Amino acid sequence: MEWRKQTDFVYRWEIMASSARRERYRETTKDEIKAIARQHMAAEGTAALSLRAIARDMEMTAPALYRYFPSRDELITALILEAFNALADAMESAAAQRTDAAVRLWDVIMAYRQWALEHPIDFQLIYGNPIPGYHAPSELTVRAAARAFIVVVNLLSEALAAGALKPSPEYETMPAAMHGYLAQLSQQDGYDAPPVILCIAAQGWSRMHGIIMLELFEHLAPVVGDVDGFFRFEMSSLFRSMGLTIP
């Protein structure tokens, strides 16, 4: 049966080539589904996502979508994970442009807000109200969310090591429970940074988040007028308090 092995090999090649083509087509269609889902959410809000509406826009019938996603919830999960990763990608690529840690940290912060403003729906999807009836598989989302946080933590660590970051003595007054948790967290993968760094990262993150969230829903503009200026001013203040020079 020498020839059999031979032909088996050829067939396997052909299978691969063909199924790869099919696979590529599948991925394109999946991407289109997700893109249209995002369009709908942008127009009507995250909670308005509907398989039938997506199918209508794709000139397909609704059951056809079940070839690509086993249910509405799995589609939402895919969108959420993609959003978390896109945000982290944006931050990582911003961090990769320049050299100085403080400058890169600034770039990352600006990239975070920019991504949020350019993808308001994805931002709402990951950080806003949950969609009725949907429950995120937290083991997946927590890990995806951590990626973005780690970018900031690493830059802070770098700045600390370089002596650029000088944490104020007030961090010695950090609550004991929090310090304990952070000390334990710092041993986990991706988080090899002292509690002070993790605390600063959390502060920076929550301050950014507050402004962006208020900005996204138009609560901030009536109060400060120049939201962009306010954001930069607030972040400058944070940098100054850490002894970092503002780019």
Next chain:
Amino acid sequence: MEWRKQTDFVYRWEIMASSARRERYRETTKDEIKAIARQHMAAEGTAALSLRAIARDMEMTAPALYRYFPSRDELITALILEAFNALADAMESAAAQRTDAAVRLWDVIMAYRQWALEHPIDFQLIYGNPIPGYHAPSELTVRAAARAFIVVVNLLSEALAAGALKPSPEYETMPAAMHGYLAQLSQQDGYDAPPVILCIAAQGWSRMHGIIMLELFEHLAPVVGDVDGFFRFEMSSLFRSMGLTIP
């Protein structure tokens, strides 16, 4: 027609008494509708509010609700306005307990977060994703939202006047556009405070908001462990930077 006037008077009394009773009943029912609406949103998310579901829970038919609210959107508006006012009430009452301005400011900040945690749905309703298909009448909501902000502004003004609040010189670097807007805003009713104060209020507000929003959707606990401690620590830091003593 002397007697007519007499009876007219009596009748008007009776009308008042009866219609007042009916009016009271109407208000009770309206309150019940709103309470059940909140229950449903708490269970399923703000976007899941449904008149039919409310009616079912009240053992009524759905059309009956139209005696109390002309449409679903008006019910949502009522809920939003009530939430804004309840939050402002909580803050005002916290501000009224003690005497020292810094202490009262601290109390107000704690009351803000406490209200948010105790009324997560109302908080999402006013500060979270909009409900699909609903558009808030901004002329009403902006004014309702301002009440809470003004409480903080007034306390800061008081602390400034008393010499307790010492704004750092970094406020001189405030963006020009923002400074201009705040200067103009300060002339409006309720806002008689210099730009520095309005800027500090906005900073405090957005910092609180970021933490609470992340906390509400369970994003913060995995990062800092002790959310309560983190919030107090972050607010202490703000107080320290303003020269205010921490209660």
Next chain:
DNA sequence: TGTACATCAGTGAACGCGCGTTCACTGATGTAC
């Protein structure tokens, strides 16, 4: 006080709509030898 009338809360049926999901199917494409 009694009586005709007006007001009001609430009903039940209906309209027209949209939803997620299932199922048996068709027809095209790829696989096996």
Next chain:
DNA sequence: TGTACATCAGTGAACGCGCGTTCACTGATGTAC
């Protein structure tokens, strides 16, 4: 290379559900004199 077979995308009908809103109505309560 030709042919039988398997895989896969997509259809169309259906299930059972829920939604906001309208309409003509009933029956209780309040009003007017």
